[in-house]
Amino acid sequence: RRATRVHHLAQWKAEGHKWPMLTAYDFSTARIFDEAEIPVLLVGDSAANVVYGYDTTIPITNDELIPLVRAVVRGAPHALVVADLPFGTYEASPQQALENAVRFFKEGGAHAVKIEGGERVAPQIAALTAAGIPVMGHVGFTPQSVNGLGGFRVQGRGDAADQLIADAIAVQEAGAFSVVMEMVPADIAGQITRKLTIPTVGIGAGNETDAQVLVWQDMAGYTHGKTAKFVKRYAAVGDELREAARAYATEVATAAFPGPEHSY
Ligand code: KIV
Numbered sequence: 001r002r003a004t005r006v007h008h009l010a011q012w013k014a015e016g017h018k019w020p021m022l023t024a025y026d027f028s029t030a031r032i033f034d035e036a037e038i039p040v041l042l043v044g045d046s047a048a049n050v051v052y053g054y055d056t057t058i059p060i061t062n063d064e065l066i067p068l069v070r071a072v073v074r075g076a077p078h079a080l081v082v083a084d085l086p087f088g089t090y091e092a093s094p095q096q097a098l099e100n101a102v103r104f105f106k107e108g109g110a111h112a113v114k115i116e117g118g119e120r121v122a123p124q125i126a127a128l129t130a131a132g133i134p135v136m137g138h139v140g141f142t143p144q145s146v147n148g149l150g151g152f153r154v155q156g157r158g159d160a161a162d163q164l165i166a167d168a169i170a171v172q173e174a175g176a177f178s179v180v181m182e183m184v185p186a187d188i189a190g191q192i193t194r195k196l197t198i199p200t201v202g203i204g205a206g207n208e209t210d211a212q213v214l215v216w217q218d219m220a221g222y223t224h225g226k227t228a229k230f231v232k233r234y235a236a237v238g239d240e241l242r243e244a245a246r247a248y249a250t251e252v253a254t255a256a257f258p259g260p261e262h263s264y
């Protein structure tokens with residue numbers, strides 16, 4: 001099997017081949033997704049929520065995220081590994097974006113980075129691309145801006161569609177190789193997907209995008225509490241793990257574990 005690189009994604013768009021992306025945050029899970037032939041893995045700043053237990057993605061730092069990138073790269077020899085740049089590490093200037101993206105490349109071994117925003121981050125996308133760092137854009141609902149956007153709300157409805165389209169185009173023109181669209185009406189996402197030459201990756205963006213992404217814990221039923229409408233659960237890993245932990249606890253209490261076959 002060949003490793004997936006950014007030019008393959010462009011090729012897949014030309015061929016009309018839809019591809020899946022999942023998040024990953026550790027070696028063991030990355031290895032499983034690589035075996036499942038998931039071609040693109042995102043070390044999302046959603047690690048803030050699902051790994052570190054923060055309420056939003058805002059607090060996560062480079063020092064918290066970069067070690068997870070390194071682990072995923074080690075676990076997934078075939079996947080294209082994309083890393084999110086944390087909030088506060090790229091907004092100030094192209095220079096700031098470059099310095100921090102370089103850390104994700106040199107220390108993390110990432111193959112690409114993702115930054116949130118449309119027109120407002122076009123100079124950053126251009127600077128990273130010029131330095132040889134492939135960039136995935138992210139428009140629509142951008143979780144790092146949750147305070148400015150007034151909560152988890154669908155973006156690009158009605159009159160806001162024009163700005164969303166302008167943002168997606170700005171990201172492409174700045175040199176991004178792909179763009180995530182989060183929580184936007186399916187018809188607008190489809191329209192943008194047909195307009196852009198780079199692949200679009202949807203999350204809560206309907207089924208007309210070129211690719212889809214989900215946080216793996218949401219996809220696998222390993223998340224606490226209520227999930228967003230756009231999540232589909234393909235397994236109940238949380239229930240399975242809880243049952244396993246209970247069964248283990250019971251067997252320890254009753255001395256059923258370890259048995260002779262597990263003893264020296
Ligand atoms: O951090 C993340 O997991 C993401 C995706 C859901 C797009 O940005």
Ligand code: NA
Nearest residue numbers: 044045046084
């Ligand atoms: Na993210």
